[in-house]
Structures are given as C-alpha cells and as structure tokens.
Amino acid sequence: MTDKKAKETWVEIHKILLDKGKRAPQVPQDTREVPLEMKVKGFLLHEAALGDKVEIVTVAGRKIKGILSSVNPSYDHLFGPPIPELSTIGREVREILGQGRREES
Amino acid sequence: MSREFSYEAVMARMGEIMRTSVGIDYERYDTGLISFDYEGMLAGTGYDLETIREVQDSTSVGNTPLVELRNMTALARAVSAPGKGARIFVKDEAANPSGSFKDRRASLSAHEAREKGYPGIAAATSGNYGAAVASQAAKAGLGCIIVQEAFDSQGIAQPEIAEKTRACEAYGAEVIRLSVGPELFYHFLIVLEETGFFNASLYTPYSILGIETLGHELSCQVREREGRFPDVVVATHAGGGNVTGTARGLLKAGATDTLMVAASVDLVGLHMASDRDFNRKSFTTGHTGFSIPFSTWPDRADVPRNAARSLRYMDRFVTVTQGEVFYITQVLAEIEGMERGPAGNTSLVAAFALAQEMDEDRIIVVQETEYTGAGKHPLGQLNLAKEMGIRVERGDPVKNRPGEAIVIPEHPSQIRVAEVDLNRIRRSYIRNALQTLPHGKKLTREDLSFLAAETKSSLDYIKEVIHEIGPKG
Numbered sequence: 001m002t003d004k005k006a007k008e009t010w011v012e013i014h015k016i017l018l019d020k021g022k023r024a025p026q027v028p029q030d031t032r033e034v035p036l037e038m039k040v041k042g043f044l045l046h047e048a049a050l051g052d053k054v055e056i057v058t059v060a061g062r063k064i065k066g067i068l069s070s071v072n073p074s075y076d077h078l079f080g081p082p083i084p085e086l087s088t089i090g091r092e093v094r095e096i097l098g099q100g101r102r103e104e105s
Numbered sequence: 106m107s108r109e110f111s112y113e114a115v116m117a118r119m120g121e122i123m124r125t126s127v128g129i130d131y132e133r134y135d136t137g138l139i140s141f142d143y144e145g146m147l148a149g150t151g152y153d154l155e156t157i158r159e160v161q162d163s164t165s166v167g168n169t170p171l172v173e174l175r176n177m178t179a180l181a182r183a184v185s186a187p188g189k190g191a192r193i194f195v196k197d198e199a200a201n202p203s204g205s206f207k208d209r210r211a212s213l214s215a216h217e218a219r220e221k222g223y224p225g226i227a228a229a230t231s232g233n234y235g236a237a238v239a240s241q242a243a244k245a246g247l248g249c250i251i252v253q254e255a256f257d258s259q260g261i262a263q264p265e266i267a268e269k270t271r272a273c274e275a276y277g278a279e280v281i282r283l284s285v286g287p288e289l290f291y292h293f294l295i296v297l298e299e300t301g302f303f304n305a306s307l308y309t310p311y312s313i314l315g316i317e318t319l320g321h322e323l324s325c326q327v328r329e330r331e332g333r334f335p336d337v338v339v340a341t342h343a344g345g346g347n348v349t350g351t352a353r354g355l356l357k358a359g360a361t362d363t364l365m366v367a368a369s370v371d372l373v374g375l376h377m378a379s380d381r382d383f384n385r386k387s388f389t390t391g392h393t394g395f396s397i398p399f400s401t402w403p404d405r406a407d408v409p410r411n412a413a414r415s416l417r418y419m420d421r422f423v424t425v426t427q428g429e430v431f432y433i434t435q436v437l438a439e440i441e442g443m444e445r446g447p448a449g450n451t452s453l454v455a456a457f458a459l460a461q462e463m464d465e466d467r468i469i470v471v472q473e474t475e476y477t478g479a480g481k482h483p484l485g486q487l488n489l490a491k492e493m494g495i496r497v498e499r500g501d502p503v504k505n506r507p508g509e510a511i512v513i514p515e516h517p518s519q520i521r522v523a524e525v526d527l528n529r530i531r532r533s534y535i536r537n538a539l540q541t542l543p544h545g546k547k548l549t550r551e552d553l554s555f556l557a558a559e560t561k562s563s564l565d566y567i568k569e570v571i572h573e574i575g576p577k578g
Contacts (some may be wrong), residue, residue, distance in 0.1 A: 017288070018288055019567070022111070024112055024287055024288050027378050028543060030250075030379055030380050031285055031286050033380075034258035035281065035284050036292075038284075038285055039281075041280070059278065060249060060300070062299070069210065072563050076267075077271070077478075078485060079479050081484075085497050086487070088433075089435040089513075090436075090440070093180055094440065096180060096184075099439065
C-alpha cells in the first residue's frame with residue numbers, strides 16, 4: 001500500500017533540466033557526464049505518494065511538475081564535531097598576547 | 106506562442122530577457138567601438154548617494170558599527186618588526202538585516218522593482234546575496250525567487266549553500282536548487298521569462314551603487330573618530346562588486362589617498378564548473394575562481410555591461426590560503442569575541458599580514474563581516490573537507506593545496522599574503538577587450554581613454570601593451 005500525502009503538504013520535487021548529452025558546450029568533462037538536476041519545494045496540488053509525478057505550487061506562486069522526492073524536507077546542514085586542528089588556536093594566541101602584555105608593563 | 110527551451114534557444118533570447126527584466130537600455134551608453142560611458146550608466150539610474158542612503162535607511166540597511174580589533178592588532182604587533190603593526194578596524198556588516206553587506210547591494214533592486222511595478226524579484230546566487238534579496242523582497246512585499254547552484258551529482262549539498270537555502274526560505278523566498286554547472290544562468294533566464302520578475306543581478310548599476318554607502322560610511326566613521334581617513338581598506342574580492350562599490354564610496358567621501366586592497370582565497374587548481382571539485386573548495390565565494398576571471402574580464406556577468414569593474418579601483422590585489430582564513434576566524438572569535446563568517450575573514454587575514462608592513466599609527470580597515478551559523482562555519486566546512494578526503498593539518502600555510510590539503514597555521518607569524526601581479530591582470534584585461542573589437546576596425550581615441558580608465562593606468566601604458574601584444578590581442 002502506498003503512503004499517500006494529502007494535497008497542500010509541503011514537499012520537494014526533483015526534475016532533470018538538461019540530460020547529460022544536452023549540457024552547455026563549456027562545461028568540463030566530469031560535469032558533462034551528469035545531468036543538470038533541479039530540486040524545488042512547494043505545496044502539493046493534489047494527493048500523491050513519493051516517486052509520483054506531481055504538480056506543486058511554490059511560495060512565489062509558480063506551478064511546477066516533477067517527481068515527488070521528499071515530504072516536509074529537513075534542513076540537515078550541521079556544525080558537526082569540533083575540529084581538533086582548530087581547538088588549541090585560542091590558547092596559543094592568548095599565550096602570545098599574555099607574553100606581549102608582560103613585556104609591555 | 107510556443108517557446109523552445111533548449112540551452113541554445115534560451116541563450117539566444119538572453120538580450121531580450123535582460124532588457125525586460127533589468128529595465129536598462131545598455132546600448133544607450135556605448136561610446137566608441139569597445140568603450141561605453143560607465144559613469145553615465147551609473148548616473149542614468151537616477152540614484153545619488155543621498156537618495157541611496159534614504160532608501161537603505163527605510164529598511165534599516167547600513168549604519169553598521171566600526172569596531173577596532175585591539176587584540177588582533179596586539180597579536181599582529183607581537184609578530185611585527187618594532188614600530189610596525191597598524192591599527193586594525195572592521196566594519197561589522199553582519200549587523201545588517203540579513204547578516205551581510207549584501208543587503209546594501211539588494212536594497213536598490215528591491216526598491217526599483219517595487220517602484221516600476223514588477224510582480225517580484227529574482228536573483229541567481231548561492232551566497233549571502235540570496236538571503237539579502239529575499240529579506241529586501243519581504244520588506245517590500247514582493248515575491249522572490251533565488252536560483253542556487255547547491256549540490257553535486259551525488260546529491261551532497263555544499264553546507265554553506267544549504268544554510269543559504271534555509272535563510273532564503275525563512276524570508277519567504279522560493280529557492281530553486283540546481284546541481285553543478287554554468288547552466289544555472291540558462292534556467293534563471295527561463296524563470297525571468299516565465300515570471301516577469303525583476304532581475305536583481307549582482308552586476309547592475311543598482312547593485313554597485315548600493316555598496317557605495319559602505320565605503321562612504323566607513324571613511325566618515327574613521328574620520329570622525331581619528332580625525333583622518335583610513336590608510337588602507339581591504340575588501341574580499343570575488344565578482345568585483347565589493348571592491349568597486351566600496352572604492353567608489355571612499356572616493357565620494359574624499360578619501361582619495363586611501364589605498365584599496367582586494368583579497369581573495371587562493372583556490373588555484375580547482376575548476377569552478379566541475380562537479381567533482383564543487384564540494385572540495387570549502388569556500389563558496391571570495392576566491393580566485395571568481396576574482397581572477399572577473400578582474401580580467403568583468404563583462405562575463407549576467408548583464409551586458411557589468412557595473413562591477415574592480416580593475417578601475419584596485420591598488421593592490423593579494424591572495425590568502427584556506428587554512429589562514431579558518432585560523433583567523435578562530436582567532437577573531439577567541440580574542441575579539443566576534444564569531445563571524447568566512448567572507449569578511451578573508452580580508453581580515455590580508456589585513457593582519459598587511460598591518461605588519463605598516464607603522465603603528467596607521468589605520469587599516471576590513472570593510473565587512475558576515476553572519477555565521479551551521480554550515481556557514483569552519484566546523485561544517487572542515488568536517489565536509491575531511492569527508493571528501495582532503496587532509497586538514499597544522500603547518501606552514503604555504504603548503505596549503507586547494508582540494509588536497511588545508512594547512513592551518515601553527516603560529517600567527519606564518520600568516521602572509523601572496524601578491525597578484527596587477528600588470529599581468531591589466532594585460533589580460535586589455536587582451537580580452539581587444540578581442541571584442543569588430544574585425545578590421547581600429548581603436549578610437551575614446552576607446553584608448555576607456556581602456557586607461559578601466560585598468561587604472563595611462564594612455565601611454567595602454568599603447569605600450571597594445572604594441573606588445575598586437576592589435577587583436
């Protein structure tokens with residue numbers, strides 16, 4: 001049974017804009033070997049399931065068709081763990097400044 | 106009417122789409138065979154500095170604090186020769202509504218779009234400018250579309266651009282995210298044609314005039330506090346707008362002796378349109394991938410005549426390394442209590458090195474900061490770099506290799522700038538300009554003076570270079 005999402009659900013669609021043979025002449029080889037893809041978010045205009053061909057309306061009022069690729073897509077960019085190569089910089093420069101201040105006095 | 110949407114068909118309609126979406130008749134300003142009336146084109150918008158200031162005031166853009174970085178100056182002096190180490194100031198542009206100086210750049214476009222009755226405003230940008238346009242559109246009650254180059258063919262988003270997607274969407278904009286490639290511009294044209302939105306290009310006169318207030322403001326702030334203009338202003342350099350607008354503002358304030366330095370992150374070896382290199386840059390702007398091509402030929406932009414013409418204003422052009430920018434970002438947070446994004450910190454690295462060449466009583470100003478946050482931060486970038494197989498290590502930053510090794514200095518004395526030979530850039534610009542000369546035609550007197558102004562040089566210099574490289578470059 002497919003999990004249908006209701007009309008008005010906030011989703012992302014995916015679409016190929018240019019197939020790999022149709023890319024601009026100036027792109028380098030590695031880019032030419034892959035298609036130009038697009039992802040856009042908007043509200044579903046009708047009930048649909050993931051992978052369906054759907055139509056959405058964006059917040060700018062455009063209606064666009066594509067494959068339903070994500071439902072209520074998350075923002076998942078992170079800071080991630082601390083970087084050890086940065087962790088001691090503060091201590092190092094404070095030490096330099098501390099010495100400088102003692103010499104000045 | 107049925108329209109063709111192949112790459113070639115859409116690009117062929119560029120002139121018409123641009124005229125409609127920017128509302129400027131660029132050909133009006135043509136003078137010689139290759140020259141055009143640059144000042145006339147800017148003045149033709151009808152905005153003078155006072156009007157721009159009023160427009161920006163109405164949305165709380167500008168009037169940002171000028172901060173003296175006393176601890177940063179002390180650190181520079183600790184590694185300088187005796188008597189050296191200029192006072193370092195920074196213009197805290199992160200205090201603008203969307204967190205960067207780009208609000209200045211977007212403000213006139215939003216104002217113009219509303220005045221002229223456009224239904225909305227669109228921009229092709231993956232950086233802070235998108236957030237600025239979206240924020241200004243929200244204030245003006247206009248629809249907004251931002252087109253970004255956002256992810257590679259593996260679906261991996263560049264973290265800084267992912268943060269920009271979120272910010273633009275937070276301001277109520279539609280964000281069109283594309284995979285890697287210069288055809289972003291192709292899709293942008295389709296969007297402009299479909300929507301009839303105003304093209305808030307980074308390179309229109311509106312965009313550049315909006316930055317003039319930054320240079321003007323900072324020079325007046327320094328003069329008020331110190332009784333004189335700054336000796337040096339450093340701007341992070343990419344497409345040229347930041348350098349151009351700031352320098353023009355300095356000149357309008359009367360700071361004619363202030364030296365304008367452009368600084369970029371050195372990304373030599375990485376291809377800007379490469380799907381593979383996309384997530385190996387660690388920097389999305391302010392780097393040589395933009396600054397070198399745009400300095401040597403500004404008219405590669407999305408408008409017929411680029412209003413950002415940095416070579417007219419640069420007194421010096423330097424590069425710094427990725428590792429040095431991450432280092433100084435950490436230092437700024439830890440000794441100045443200011444956590445800011447990488448763009449302003451690129452010019453801060455340069456200022457830290459240049460201050461050491463200058464006497465202690467001199468003043469050097471870094472003209473921007475930008476907001477920071479998840480993705481748009483050394484942690485997000487360096488974690489991604491490690492995942493992409495790039496070595497991250499401490500050492501002499503001279504060993505930094507973009508795409509292979511990010512070398513974070515072990516000591517502030519290792520921070521230095523590399524000079525970009527401006528004469529090499531000028532020659533390359535002249536060669537590019539000559540290639541646009543119609544076949545069989547000779548440069549007019551007007552063209553020669555134009556080239557001298559474009560390269561901040563002289564008629565004699567232009568003649569000498571043309572003699573050397575031949576009339577067709």
